[in-house]
Amino acid sequence: MELPVISNAPSSGGGCSSSGCGSSSDAMAHLPDSIRQKVQDHPCYSEDAHHYFARMHVAVAPACNIQCNYCNRKYDCANESRPGVVSELLHPDQAVTKVLAVAATIPQMTVLGIAGPGDPLANPARTFETFRQLSDKAPDIKLCLSTNGLTLPEHVDEIAKHNIDHVTITINCVDPEIGAQIYPWIYWQNRRLRGVEAARILIEQQQKGLEMLTSRGILVKVNSVMIPGVNDEHLKEVSKVVKAKGAFLHNVMPLIAEAEHGTYYGLMEQPSPTPEQLQALQDECGGDMAMMRHCRQCRADAVGLLGEDRGAEFTLDKLADMDIDYEAAMQTRQEVRENLLEQLAAKRAGAPAAEVTALAGVPADSRPVLMAVAAKNGVVGEHFGHAREFLVYEASPKGVRLMGHRKVDLYCNGATDCGDSGEGGQPAGSILDQIIHALSGCEQVLCARIGFEPWGQLEAAGIQPNGEHAMEPVEDAVLAVYREMSAAGKLAAPADKLNKVA
Amino acid sequence: MALQIVDLCVNCWACVDVCPNQAVVEDVPHFLINEQACTECLGDHAEAQCAAICPIEGAIVNELGEPLNPPGSLTGIPLDKLRELGLLDREAA
Numbered sequence: 188m189e190l191p192v193i194s195n196a197p198s199s200g201g202g203c204s205s206s207g208c209g210s211s212s213d214a215m216a217h218l219p220d221s222i223r224q225k226v227q228d229h230p231c232y233s234e235d236a237h238h239y240f241a242r243m244h245v246a247v248a249p250a251c252n253i254q255c256n257y258c259n260r261k262y263d264c265a266n267e268s269r270p271g272v273v274s275e276l277l278h279p280d281q282a283v284t285k286v287l288a289v290a291a292t293i294p295q296m297t298v299l300g301i302a303g304p305g306d307p308l309a310n311p312a313r314t315f316e317t318f319r320q321l322s323d324k325a326p327d328i329k330l331c332l333s334t335n336g337l338t339l340p341e342h343v344d345e346i347a348k349h350n351i352d353h354v355t356i357t358i359n360c361v362d363p364e365i366g367a368q369i370y371p372w373i374y375w376q377n378r379r380l381r382g383v384e385a386a387r388i389l390i391e392q393q394q395k396g397l398e399m400l401t402s403r404g405i406l407v408k409v410n411s412v413m414i415p416g417v418n419d420e421h422l423k424e425v426s427k428v429v430k431a432k433g434a435f436l437h438n439v440m441p442l443i444a445e446a447e448h449g450t451y452y453g454l455m456e457q458p459s460p461t462p463e464q465l466q467a468l469q470d471e472c473g474g475d476m477a478m479m480r481h482c483r484q485c486r487a488d489a490v491g492l493l494g495e496d497r498g499a500e501f502t503l504d505k506l507a508d509m510d511i512d513y514e515a516a517m518q519t520r521q522e523v524r525e526n527l528l529e530q531l532a533a534k535r536a537g538a539p540a541a542e543v544t545a546l547a548g549v550p551a552d553s554r555p556v557l558m559a560v561a562a563k564n565g566v567v568g569e570h571f572g573h574a575r576e577f578l579v580y581e582a583s584p585k586g587v588r589l590m591g592h593r594k595v596d597l598y599c600n601g602a603t604d605c606g607d608s609g610e611g612g613q614p615a616g617s618i619l620d621q622i623i624h625a626l627s628g629c630e631q632v633l634c635a636r637i638g639f640e641p642w643g644q645l646e647a648a649g650i651q652p653n654g655e656h657a658m659e660p661v662e663d664a665v666l667a668v669y670r671e672m673s674a675a676g677k678l679a680a681p682a683d684k685l686n687k688v689a
Numbered sequence: 690m691a692l693q694i695v696d697l698c699v700n701c702w703a704c705v706d707v708c709p710n711q712a713v714v715e716d717v718p719h720f721l722i723n724e725q726a727c728t729e730c731l732g733d734h735a736e737a738q739c740a741a742i743c744p745i746e747g748a749i750v751n752e753l754g755e756p757l758n759p760p761g762s763l764t765g766i767p768l769d770k771l772r773e774l775g776l777l778d779r780e781a782a
């Protein structure tokens with residue numbers, strides 16, 4: 188059984204430990220030990236665990252009971268963890284078979300989530316049947332679910348029974364007037380309700396569900412979709428309210444609205460936030476509570492480490508041919524998990540010391556720098572042209588922290604030259620423009636390799652490509668580049684090119 | 690009297706779960722309403738339940754073939770906009 192490549196130098200404080208990505212100590216600082224204990228090996232909730240532990244989602248919940256303006260049920264949803272109703276839908280028995288097979292193949296698997304494609308709690312029979320069987324057959328796997336919250340209060344007892352300790356509620360507003368601009372209708376007590384009344388009921392149910400869960404000690408994360416001009420300012424209020432009610436994490440995600448998704452926002456040309464706008468809002472909300480900056484908005488049927496999807500290895504016909512020893516698999520998971528937890532603990536213990544030494548030699552008044560990294564399994568491991576996302580780090584005299592990730596279209600479609608055309612027949616030039624736009628604000632882009640063509644254009648746009656730290660742990664590489672910039676005297680003056688990148 | 694599901698249906702199961710008469714049946718390429726079992730919800734609910742939860746405009750029609758959720762009624766996208774985008778004919782077809 189092969190483990191993925193992970194940083195193997197805990198003693199040097201490398202990889203994710205030094206801060207940022209390893210800032211779980213910061214992000215989780217306000218949490219009681221009991222909660223920290225619960226999330227320490229959860230790939231979605233712990234900023235450094237996401238390099239070590241895998242999660243998967245199963246699509247057993249097709250029905251939904253509300254409409255969001257950023258969703259079209261015909262297509263995969265770009266905003267929430269929803270693959271769209273046409274993707275492979277599983278019956279509970281099939282889902283359980285799949286989970287057990289994945290957990291036997293990927294022993295780092297710790298979390299099974301149900302997030303859709305509709306709303307899990309609009310499909311209570313299918314959702315809870317899946318959870319019931321899994322609690323029975325693989326009690327070591329953590330269960331979680333995501334919901335819009337509309338029917339959450341009536342299901343809290345059932346949730347508590349299945350020992351589901353993580354629930355995500357998508358809360359986009361606490362003001363019905365704003366809600367009416369996000370939710371055109373809800374299905375409530377056998378009627379379709381619309382407008383402010385519908386939004387008021389949805390908000391009440393979400394808040395009530397949140398309180399009921401936290402009062403029972405069930406962890407609640409809140410997801411919000413940032414919709415410029417609709418709820419962007421308002422989300423600061425949301426952040427305060429949900430924190431006061433005991434949510435342990437607030438995850439602000441950017442609206443993704445393209446006309447081809449056929450959503451209301453897409454067709455009505457509602458703008459999405461720029462990376463800078465998102466970051467500014469996350470920073471403001473972050474003052475109030477832990478923010479989740481590494482969230483990838485993964486699909487409801489995603490399998491694997493965060494940011495990767497091995498779902499194609501586990502389709503129904505492939506599952507039929509697998510021969511699995513479930514007892515042995517559980518044993519293996521136990522061993523792998525203990526091993527990984529030890530590595531994590533070692534890194535976390537080593538972190539503070541590493542942070543101090545890490546920046547020796549960089550003047551304390553040096554300006555911070557944003558860098559984009561084409562990462563793979565915690566190292567600078569991806570070719571520029573193969574990256575579907577870049578992690579954005581801020582390096583400063585205080586250390587390195589993960590600021591977020593930026594999704595891009597694939598620049599290289601597999602052609603050897605990486606030069607002429609991109610994915611879907613789009614000219615590579617225009618994809619490169621989009622990537623450059625997505626990386627605006629970054630001064631460096633670290634990757635394993637990069638072609639001649641994109642190199643020149645990135646440089647011209649004020650983003651320095653850097654392939655010299657290939658395969659190094661991400662944070663070590665960012666720090667090294669920051670040091671090089673410092674040594675070259677580039678950190679004293681304010682970055683003049685920083686804001687000109689379009 | 691009975692309602693009918695047409696090929697705009699995306700097989701999302703929502704109507705199956707809320708029908709008081711178990712009249713919706715899973716089928717390919719799309720779900721169907723058993724016209725023997727469907728009462729249009731008379732006596733049970735003020736609104737036909739399948740049509741009250743269905744997320745797809747035009748997917749459920751009455752005996753005259755008229756959609757219970759006509760274009761724009763669920764998304765709120767103005768008809769002019771739908772027409773301009775060339776989406777109106779397809780939805781209504």
Ligand code: SF4
Pocket residue numbers: 691692707708709710711712713722726727728729730737738739740
């Ligand atoms: S109208 Fe009522 S009875 Fe007929 S299929 Fe729809 S929900 Fe069932």
Ligand code: SF4
Pocket residue numbers: 694697698699700701702703704705720739742743744745748749
């Ligand atoms: S609710 Fe509408 S789209 Fe969903 S299965 Fe029923 S008819 Fe089809």
